[in-house]
Every structure is written in structure tokens, then in C-alpha cells.
Amino acid sequence: MEKAHGIVIRLNKLSDTSLIVHWCTEEAGLMKTVAKGARRPKSPFAGKLDLFIEGDLVWVPSRRSDLHILKEIVVTEFKTELRKSYADTVLAAYFGQLLEQVVEREHPVPELFDLLRRGLDYLTREEANRSALLHYERQLAELLGVGHEGMNAGAALERSFGGLPKGRADCLALLNERG
Numbered sequence: 001m002e003k004a005h006g007i008v009i010r011l012n013k014l015s016d017t018s019l020i021v022h023w024c025t026e027e028a029g030l031m032k033t034v035a036k037g038a039r040r041p042k043s044p045f046a047g048k049l050d051l052f053i054e055g056d057l058v059w060v061p062s063r064r065s066d067l068h069i070l071k072e073i074v075v076t077e078f079k080t081e082l083r084k085s086y087a088d089t090v091l092a093a094y095f096g097q098l099l100e101q102v103v104e105r106e107h108p109v110p111e112l113f114d115l116l117r118r119g120l121d122y123l124t125r126e127e128a129n130r131s132a133l134l135h136y137e138r139q140l141a142e143l144l145g146v147g148h149e150g151m152n153a154g155a156a157l158e159r160s161f162g163g164l165p166k167g168r169a170d171c172l173a174l175l176n177e178r179g
Contacts, residue, residue: 001071002061004028007054007116009096013039021049021070023057024096026113030105033059033070045073052079052092052120066105081124087178090171091128095119095136097165102144102157111143130175133168 006025014020019038023031038045048055058072082092095116103112119136126132137154141147146160158164 001058002028002068003056003058004031005054005056005076006031007096007113007120008049008051009093009099009116011049011051019045019049020067022096022100024099024113024116025057025108026110027108029107029109029112030100030103031068032066032105033057033068035070038070045070048073048075050078051089052082053077054079054117079120079124082120085127087128087174088123090167090174091133092120092123094133094165094167094171097167098137098140098157101163101165102140102161109143112140115139115143127178128175129178130172133171133175 004025004027006023008021009024010022012020014034017037017039019035021033021035023033025031035045035049037043038049053075054077055073055075057070060069060071062068082088099112099116103109115136119132122132134153137157138147141153141156144160146156147153148156154164
């Protein structure tokens with residue numbers, strides 16, 4: 001069994017009873033686990049798997065694929081504040097989507113985990129805004145070594161990684177409506 005500290009960045013339904021949980025972890029990088037039976041009312045995962053929760057996870061590595069079996073999660077922070085505003089939720093989701101687009105799976109990059117954590121913590125204290133999105137992109141571009149003086153960080157990331165998540169345009173439109 002393996003252990004890591006991570007943040008849930010995406011959830012997908014696998015079956016009537018199970019979920020695929022996408023994580024950004026400090027020790028293992030981006031990874032996916034299957035939470036068998038997580039959708040059952042009496043599951044040991046009940047109330048513990050939701051977007052942006054942070055916690056300590058234990059999993060059994062798969063020998064055949066990149067989908068590992070989640071055995072345990074101890075939640076250290078729920079980040080419920082991110083669900084109070086649609087714009088906060090959309091921007092937080094964009095942060096995770098962007099990481100998934102530019103980072104190789106299961107390659108530990110603790111500074112990117114820290115960037116995500118800081119971005120989500122900011123959104124728990126402040127309203128989502130355009131400058132938060134641009135700052136996150138700028139920090140990510142610098143950490144990945146693709147940021148260039150005088151070049152827009154979003155453009156640098158797009159050029160270096162073949163595009164940006166589709167959710168970026170929707171996120172910017174929503175944030176521009178808010179002023």
C-alpha cells in the first residue's frame with residue numbers, strides 16, 4: 001500500500017456504486033484512484049470524497065493501469081467555502097484542469113501541489129477574480145520554466161503544452177461578468 005497527502009481535483013462516476021477520484025498529491029503527483037462502493041450510503045468513504053477536499057489517502061497500486069484502488073481517506077480539510085459561490089467553484093476547478101493539462105501523471109512535483117493548495121486557500125478567503133486566475137497561470141508558467149518576461153503566462157502555457165483547458169474561456173467570461 002502507498003500513502004500520500006492530496007487534494008481531490010475531479011470526480012467521475014464509474015458505476016452505480018463506485019467513483020474515479022482524480023488527485024493532486026504532494027508525494028505522487030497527479031493520480032487516479034477508484035473508490036469502490038463510495039456511492040453506497042454506508043460506504044466508509046461516505047461524506048469524505050468531494051471536490052477540493054484535502055486529506056491523507058492510502059491506495060493499492062495497480063499493476064495493469066494508472067487507476068489505483070483507494071483504500072482509505074482521512075480528510076484534513078473540506079474547503080466548504082469553495083462551494084458558496086459558483087465563480088469560486090469554477091475557478092478552483094480550472095486550477096485543477098490546468099494542472100491535468102500540463103503535468104505528467106504520477107510524477108511528483110511538490111511545488112505544483114503547493115501552488116494548487118495556495119490557490120484554493122486564496123479562494124476560501126477571497127472572491128474569485130480575474131487577477132487570481134492570471135496570477136495562478138503566471139506562477140505555474142514560472143514553476144514549469146515556460147514563463148517569459150513580457151509574454152502573457154496563458155499564452156506561454158498554451159504554446160508550450162498545445163492549448164489550455166476549454167473551461168478557461170468560460171471561467172474568464174464568468175469573472176468578467178462579475179466585474
